[in-house]
Amino acid sequence: xxxxxxxxxxxxxxxxxxxxxxxxxxxxxxxxxxxxxxxxxxxxxxxxxxxxxxxxxxxxxxxxxxxxxxxxxxxxxxxxxxxxxxxxxxxxxxxxxxxxxxxxxxxxxxxxxxxxxxxxxxxxxxxxxxxxxxxxxxxxxxxxxxxxxxxxxxxxxxxxxxxxxxxxxxxxxxxxxxxxxxxxxxxxxxxxxxxxxxxxxxxxxxxxxxxxxxxxxxxxxxxxxxxxxxxxxxxxxxxxxxxxxxxxxxxxxxxxxxxxxxxxxxxxxxxxxxxxxxxxxxxxxxxxxxxxxxxxxxxxxxxxxxxxxxxxxxxxxxxxxxxxxxxxxxxxxxxxxxxxxxxxxxxxxxxxxxxxxxxxxxxxxxxxxxxxxxxxxxxxxxxxxxxxxxxxxxxxxxxxxxxxxxxxxxxxxxxxxxxxxxxxxxxxxxxxxxxxxxxxxxxxxxxxxxxxxxxxxxxxxxxxxxxxxxxxxxxxxxxxxxxxxxxxxx
Numbered sequence: 001x002x003x004x005x006x007x008x009x010x011x012x013x014x015x016x017x018x019x020x021x022x023x024x025x026x027x028x029x030x031x032x033x034x035x036x037x038x039x040x041x042x043x044x045x046x047x048x049x050x051x052x053x054x055x056x057x058x059x060x061x062x063x064x065x066x067x068x069x070x071x072x073x074x075x076x077x078x079x080x081x082x083x084x085x086x087x088x089x090x091x092x093x094x095x096x097x098x099x100x101x102x103x104x105x106x107x108x109x110x111x112x113x114x115x116x117x118x119x120x121x122x123x124x125x126x127x128x129x130x131x132x133x134x135x136x137x138x139x140x141x142x143x144x145x146x147x148x149x150x151x152x153x154x155x156x157x158x159x160x161x162x163x164x165x166x167x168x169x170x171x172x173x174x175x176x177x178x179x180x181x182x183x184x185x186x187x188x189x190x191x192x193x194x195x196x197x198x199x200x201x202x203x204x205x206x207x208x209x210x211x212x213x214x215x216x217x218x219x220x221x222x223x224x225x226x227x228x229x230x231x232x233x234x235x236x237x238x239x240x241x242x243x244x245x246x247x248x249x250x251x252x253x254x255x256x257x258x259x260x261x262x263x264x265x266x267x268x269x270x271x272x273x274x275x276x277x278x279x280x281x282x283x284x285x286x287x288x289x290x291x292x293x294x295x296x297x298x299x300x301x302x303x304x305x306x307x308x309x310x311x312x313x314x315x316x317x318x319x320x321x322x323x324x325x326x327x328x329x330x331x332x333x334x335x336x337x338x339x340x341x342x343x344x345x346x347x348x349x350x351x352x353x354x355x356x357x358x359x360x361x362x363x364x365x366x367x368x369x370x371x372x373x374x375x376x377x378x379x380x381x382x383x384x385x386x387x388x389x390x391x392x393x394x395x396x397x398x399x400x401x402x403x404x405x406x407x408x409x410x411x412x413x414x415x416x417x418x419x420x421x422x423x424x425x426x427x428x429x430x431x432x433x434x435x436x437x438x439x440x441x442x443x444x445x446x447x448x449x450x451x452x453x454x455x456x457x458x459x460x461x462x463x464x465x466x467x468x469x470x471x472x473x474x475x476x477x478x479x480x481x482x483x484x485x486x487x488x489x490x
Contacts, residue, residue, distance in 0.1 A: 006185045010205050022038055022039055037185070052203070053146070056144070074197035075111075087189060101284065117170070124142070133477070136477060144171050146228035174203045177191065181214070254469050257414070259414035259435075260384065262297055265278070267300075269420055271302060275309035286368070287388060290415075295392070314370050318330065319368060345381055354375040357374055386412070413460040426440045
């Protein structure tokens with residue numbers, strides 16, 4: 001039986017690479033080849049941007065309502081059993097995702113598309129009286145930027161690819177989507193969805209590259225004169241490299257990067273619900289989520305009970321292969337280097353005085369079991385560095401001010417959570433946490449479709465996947481039809 005192959009998609013056509021080069025895609029748990037993908041050459045990358053630039057000439061002129069209806073059609077299609085089964089199968093094969101995580105990717109997507117489609121009123125213009133010329137008006141219109149180069153990751157392959165496409169095209173832009181080399185089939189499904197919904201040729205283009213070629217091809221695409229903005233979701237290390245490359249050409253970026261996400265549990269929190277939120281946030285998808293709970297900051301009055309409750313929830317969880325073992329709830333990590341790094345972070349923390357409460361400091365290939373710690377201190381690498389694995393630690397504090405200080409003791413700023421029974425006071429406390437998104441009485445893993453997500457800078461990046469980022473306000477000055485005085489000629 002032939003393995004599935006993921007081709008390029010350029011100018012409305014599925015294509016092999018210009019030089020017919022391909023690469024293998026392997027399941028991170030088994031190491032087995034589960035598919036192949038075309039590896040875009042320099043010629044293919046140029047062709048993808050050129051196709052997007054050509055399509056922009058007509059796509060930008062389509063009505064807002066027409067583009068909205070395509071998103072609504074995509075929302076209708078993705079909710080079908082056809083896409084559900086495809087997404088679960090592809091992400092399971094390529095990223096070893098357990099079914100609940102693929103289902104989460106699937107069932108949240110229709111609402112994301114509907115919410116975005118419902119925001120088209122933000123694309124309408126405004127008329128402002130001139131403050132300089134009596135009787136003149138400023139007519140401000142939101143216009144598309146042009147070609148958007150979007151780079152989406154493997155860890156929520158389908159959902160984040162849809163997000164990388166949806167807001168730009170709703171605003172009238174065209175897109176070149178570059179997938180991760182780990183998940184081309186999963187991400188190509190997002191392109192297929194929009195094609196099924198009726199997107200014209202060239203509006204969305206899809207490329208894959210080998211890991212070795214990625215830096216060069218990414219730089220080439222960013223440098224193309226037609227590319228007006230770059231979006232990237234992934235690690236802060238790669239995000240910084242992309243920002244540097246974009247800066248060479250003064251091109252703006254939307255960067256959603258990592259986080260060392262804190263959750264603050266106050267003494268008056270609902271213990272049972274808070275413990276479940278902590279355990280879910282820390283262990284879902286084996287911690288391979290940019291909003292995963294890595295720092296559990298708990299007030300001393302509830303600390304012993306909270307720690308015990310989280311421990312009891314996490315201890316039975318097992319990582320492995322959900323295909324052969326139905327008791328597995330956690331995925332393998334996406335490669336062995338990451339798994340080794342996770343173990344090293346925990347080992348270093350233990351050697352520096354942290355207490356290992358749960359975990360065996362071993363890995364089996366890409367499989368790392370859950371690890372919980374106490375006594376991790378600022379300055380330890382585990383305190384400062386995103387692990388991107390099933391690892392979290394408890395830090396006990398006495399006061400609310402101390403909890404806020406610890407939550408803010410990081411270079412990351414993407415998300416956080418706070419648990420308290422006093423929601424009114426909780427809003428005051430949450431506003432002091434330096435995160436673009438603070439979930440009160442919920443998990444750190446939460447991204448409401450109306451928010452667009454936002455890092456406040458640092459290693460979490462900046463910008464939102466929303467209408468403001470993918471349009472430019474263009475102003476027309478409409479002068480009154482009456483004589484004007486020009487000093488040079490008076």
